[in-house]
Amino acid sequence: MSxxxxxxxxxxxGGWGSAYSVTNILFREGAPIEGTAALFKQNRPISGFACVSCAWAKPGETRPLEFxxxxxxxxxxxxxSHRCDAEFFARHRVAELLNWSDYDLEQQGRLTQPMRWDAATDRYVPVDWQQALQDIGSRLATLGDPNQAVFYASGRASLEASYMWALYARLYGTNNLPDSSNMCHESTSVALPESIGIPVGTVTLDDFDKTDGFLFFGQNTGSNSPRMLHELQHARKRGAPIITFNPLRERGLERFVNPQSPTEMVTGAETVISTQYHQVSIGGDTAAIAGICKALFELDDEAKASGQPRVxxxxxxxxxxxxxxxxxxRIRAYTWGALExxxxxxxxxxxxxAHVYARCERVIGVYGMGLTQHRHGVxxxxxxxxxxxxxxxxxxxxAGVCPVRGHSNVQGQRTVxxxxxAAQVPADNLRQQYGFEPPAENGVNTVEACEGVVAGHIKAFLSLGGNFVRAxxxxxxxxxxxxxxxLTVQIVTKLNRSCLVHGRTAYILPCLGxxxxxxxxxxxxxxxxxxxxxCIRAWRGVAKPASEHLRSEPWIIAELAKATxxxxxxxxxxxxxxxxxQIRDAIAGTYPETFHDFNVRMLEPGGFHRPLGASERKWTTExxxxxxxxxxxxxVDDDIEPSAERRDVLNLMTIRSNDQFNTTVYGYDDRFRGILGTRSVILLHRNDMARFELNEGDLVQACTAANDGIHREVGPLRVTPYxxxxxxxxxxxPELNPLVPLWxxxxxxxxxxxxxxxITLRKTIAVAVEKTPVEPIPPHAVNG
Structure with missing residues (x-):
């Protein structure tokens, strides 16, 4: 930590800051040679591996460095090169590791062998693969009600592993298959079918080359999907406007230097990305879009009155x-005062x-979780x-709508x-293929799974990747x-908090990355x-496995299923x-419209796209x-909003730094925001600081402003003007996740x-934070 x-x-x-950051982490991970060699294979079609990080599209014709x-x-x-092996676990009790930060846990390196929690010593101890799998299978088989088990999936798993995981759960007897989409883009999956008949976006990379303009809402391209900046740069160079709506000014949507361009790196030539940048209030997106629509109606009225072409x-x-x-x-009834x-x-x-939008013939609407993670996200x-x-x-x-998904295959696992x-499951096909009756009852999503754990209805939680407890x-x-x-089971590559907050019987099953x-x-x-x-594409791993004891996700799922x-x-x-x-043939049997000739089409240059009816103006809506x-x-929020009576309430948004991916923290430097060496901050407008009598560097506790009888608090956090x-x-x-009530x-x-x-803020003590690192108190410490 700096x-x-x-x-x-x-x-x-981009630019030299990006190049330095990549070089730094390669050396810090002890893999300057191995890591560099892998990067040359990253996102290479067929012969290379799909990026572990974001889900942004890869061009059919790749660039020299496609990362x-x-x-x-x-x-x-x-x-x-770091390893989290049996010796590490022998040195540390789980109670001790619970005090470690997310960064320090994952920085121990790759897990090397299956582990079982030993209650007598409060340590994870090595266990034989078959012994672990048989014990897990036996416990699940005797659970009684299949709906007492949850089969969570993160976006890391391949289509093959995801299909097997879903089939395993349904053969077991449950649709309890929450996933990371439930935490981010489920609002998309609900909204788009009602509007246009499909649950995903309608545009491809080809559309980025043909568009006249972009409207961006609630998406931080520079940190969450940086490869998109190449397409945006090309669009800007041919004159396409990019209009952005975000509460924060994100550097990736302001200026970009292509680190893969020698000319730009030498000259420092920058591309201005956003031609307009509007800092909408948190949760004010519906009002902002309604205002644009209202302005379009007024422009159309003027065009009709003057005999001009309609807007x-x-x-x-x-x-x-x-x-x-x-x-x-509805739109015409809104007053400009209310919309402002x-x-x-x-x-x-x-x-x-509205004026710029009206002059464009082909426009793509791009959005991220800044739109979906709201009470009115749909x-x-x-x-x-x-x-x-x-x-x-x-x-x-x-033209079309482009929801930017997060994890690499989070959209694909839904497809399989x-x-x-239950209504989204092709039950007839599964029944014909495998001779069983798929469960007809809906399972639990992420929030419902959490509610079931808190209420005691859920007894077993199996996680295919991810860090559910922390997320x-x-x-x-x-x-x-x-x-x-x-029972808790974690199929993961590295140690994380979800391994440590565990059930009475707990296993860590390390898998190939x-x-x-x-x-x-x-x-x-x-x-x-x-x-x-x-777009669906084939890939393969290129690096030597971190340990001879690692197993692939398909192998682990198959063995668990056989044992259960x-x-x-x-x-x-x-x-x-x-x-x-053969798994892909089975997928094609279950989803023939999307995956026919799967093993052939996945090898086509650029892969193949699933059917998108709305992109052809075929609307499968009611x-x-x-x-x-x-x-x-x-x-913004029907629960509680800032008002004349509650001027003490602020509206908080959680953000990610450019040094993290989801719950994985690569370091403590948020370069673009100028915050280095800490994540324990709260960013405030100077006017709010003044009215709350706060100074830069003061420490505060953030408390949820909800009267449900439960006190939620995180801190100390350093007051930082922004x-x-x-x-x-x-x-x-995820440090501020404790402030989000389940409801x-x-x-x-x-x-x-x-x-x-x-939230509300409560001032604690003032210290020289620049000299004394302060990180949020771990949840278990607060709870005693």
């Missing part, structure tokens, strides 16, 4: 949409966007679609069955309840993933593990058309509303 400093960053995204800063960090993190695409609206009249009536107050923007800002997404439909920007080249919703909301309520589970060669039956196996643009299920021969688990192409859905409210709208504040995920989630989608948390 010394704690707060120094505004004046450089662009970004954060993708390189993820690779270095996985090919590290609205009237022909498209009449032929392809439903609900326009109700939507128009709720959005935090001026009328002029919203009109400026409405936010549908407002983006409404805005695109007004000018026919759906179902034509260079990771879902708690989940309401940490202080969840962690004590987690220890009452009968994305970067590693997977040999089964003497054959090097291929895997597949789906990216944010619904009454008929271990159906499906043919052993044959599948010996040849992953109305048979694309639906305008009028917003129900401009409110360019953020008044009444808003920001702090790091504080998106309507219909149940995504934790981590981007709009009502």
């Amino acid at each position: 010394a704690i400093r707060f120094k505004p960053y004046k450089g662009p995204s 970004c800063e954060n993708g390189a960090k993820a690779t270095a993190w996985e090919v590290t 609205l695409d009237v022909n498209f609206i009449e032929e392809h949409t439903h609900g326009f009249d109700a939507f128009e009536q 107050k709720r959005s935090g923007l001026t009328r002029g800002a919203m009109e400026a966007t 409405q936010n997404v549908q407002m983006v679609v409404n805005l695109l439909l007004m000018r026919g920007n759906m179902g034509k080249p260079g 069955g990771i879902t708690e919703k 989940a909301p309401d940490t202080y309520q969840l962690e004590p309840a987690w220890k009452n589970l009968d 994305r970067t590693e060669v997977d040999v089964q039956n003497g054959i090097e196996q291929q895997h597949t993933t789906e990216d944010s643009t619904s 299920l009454p008929n271990p021969q159906t499906p043919p688990w052993d044959a599948w593990v010996a040849d992953y192409s 109305t048979g058309k694309a639906n305008f859905i009028a917003p129900k409210t401009l409110s 360019d953020i709208p008044e009444g808003c504040c920001a702090g790091y995920y 504080h989630h998106a309507e219909k989608a149940k995504v934790p509303a981590a981007k709009s948390i009502p």
Whole structure:
């Protein structure tokens, strides 16, 4: 960890800062040679491996170096020379490790062999693979009610492993298959089918080359999907405007120097990314988009009155949409004063966007979790679609909606069955293929799984990757309840907090990582993933496995299934593990429309895309058309909002640094925000600091402003002035997850509303934080 400093960053995204950061982590992980060799194979079609990090699309014709800063960090993190072996666990009790930070836990390196928690010593001890698998299977088989077990999946697992995991759970008898989509983009999965008939975006990389402009909402490209900056840079150089709406000014959407361009690196030539940048208030997106729509109606009125071409695409609206009249009536009824107050923007800002949008013929609407992780996240997404439909920007080249997914295969695992919703399961196909009756009852999503653990209804939790306990909301309520589970199983590559907050019986099953060669039956196996643009591609690992005791995820799932299920021969688990192409044949049998000829098409240059009806103006909605859905409210949060009576309430959004991916923290330097050496900060507008009588460097406790009888508090946090709208504040995920109540989630989608948390601040003590590192108190310490 570097010394704690707060120094505004004046450089662009990319550039020498990115190059230095990549070099630094390769050496810190003790893998300068191995890591560099792996990077040359990263995102290479067929012969290389799919990035462990984000889900952004890979071009069919790859660049010389097809990785970004954060993708390189993820690779270095996985090919590290550090090892977390049996000797490490022999030296440390679990109670001790619970006091370690997320960074320090994962920095111990790759897990090397299966481990079982020993209650007598409070240590993890080595265990034989078959002994572990048989014990887990036996405990699951005797659990009684299959719905007492949860089968969680992170976005890391391949399509092959995800399909097997979903089938294993359903053969066991449950649809309890929550996943990381439940924590981020479930609002998308609920909103888009209602609006356009599919649960995913409609654009591909080809559309990025054909578009006239972009509208960005709630997405931090520079930290969360940096490879997209290449496409945005190309668009800007041909003159396409990019209009951004974000509470914070994110450097990746301001300025970019391509670190793979020798000319730009030598000259420092920067590309300005956003042509307009509007700092919308946290949760004010619906109001901001409504303002743009209102301005478009007014422009259209002027065009009609003067006999000019219409601003609205009237022909498209009449032929392809439903609900326009109700939507128009709702938007026209909003006053500019209400829209300005709720959005935090001026009328002029919203009109400026409308004027530019009206001059573009083909526009892509891009958004991230800044829209989805709200109480009205579903409405936010549908407002983006409404805005695109007004000018026919759906179902034509260079136009459409683009939700930017997070983890590498988080979208793909849904495509092959990771879902708690029974209606989305092709039960007839599964019944015909495997001769069993798939469970017809809905399973639990992430929030419901947490509620079940707290209530004691859930008895076993199996996790295929991820760090669920750390990623989940309401940490202080969840962690004590987690220890009452009968069984917890973590299939992971590194030690994390979810391994330490465990049940009465607990196992750590270490698996191969994305970067590693997977040999089964003497054959090097291929895997597949789906990216944010619904493109499915083949890949293979290139690095030597970190330990001879590691097993692939498909092998682990197959062995667990054989140990658990009454008929271990159906499906043919052993044959599948010996040849992953047979798994892909099975996937094609279950999902023939998407995966026909899977083993052939996955090898095509650039892969193949799943069917996207809306991109061809085929609307599989109840109305048979694309639906305008009028917003129900401009409110940010129906639970509690800042008001004249509650001026002490701030609206908090959790953020990620450019030195982390999801819960994985690569370091304590958030270069773009100028925060170095710490994550224990809260970012405030100077006016809010003044009215709360706070000075830079003061320490505060952040408390959830909800009257539900439960006290939620995190701190101490260093008060740090920042360019953020008044009444808003920001702090790091996952450290601030304890402030998100389980019930504080998106309507219909149940995504934790981590981007709009009502909080109050309480001043504690003032110290020279620059000299004394202060990290948030671990949850178990607060709970005694």
